[in-house]
Amino acid sequence: MALFAVVWRYTDDTGLLDEVRPLHRAYLQDMVRQGVVKQAGPFGDGSGGLLIYDVADEDELAKWIDEDPFSVHGVIAESRSWPWTPVVGPMAAS
Numbered sequence: 001m002a003l004f005a006v007v008w009r010y011t012d013d014t015g016l017l018d019e020v021r022p023l024h025r026a027y028l029q030d031m032v033r034q035g036v037v038k039q040a041g042p043f044g045d046g047s048g049g050l051l052i053y054d055v056a057d058e059d060e061l062a063k064w065i066d067e068d069p070f071s072v073h074g075v076i077a078e079s080r081s082w083p084w085t086p087v088v089g090p091m092a093a094s
């Protein structure tokens with residue numbers, strides 16, 4: 001498995017964001033239970049969010065992102081991802 005850091009920028013349509021947020025959070029909670037998402041949360045200014053995924057590869061990452069209600073309903077205006085290796089903190093390899 002590999003960790004990926006994903007940064008999203010949300011649509012400016014705050015009504016849509018508020019409408020879809022409960023579906024998105026339920027989806028994320030299920031992914032946390034499955035071990036796919038390690039951390040996730042919005043930026044303080046509400047412009048987007050950061051997610052840490054633990055998946056086999058970029059193809060699996062794309063699948064999870066594509067099935068997220070934020071993707072399905074057009075909340076994500078921009079998505080960027082990078083392989084990520086934590087070196088300090090609780091997620092760092094021992």
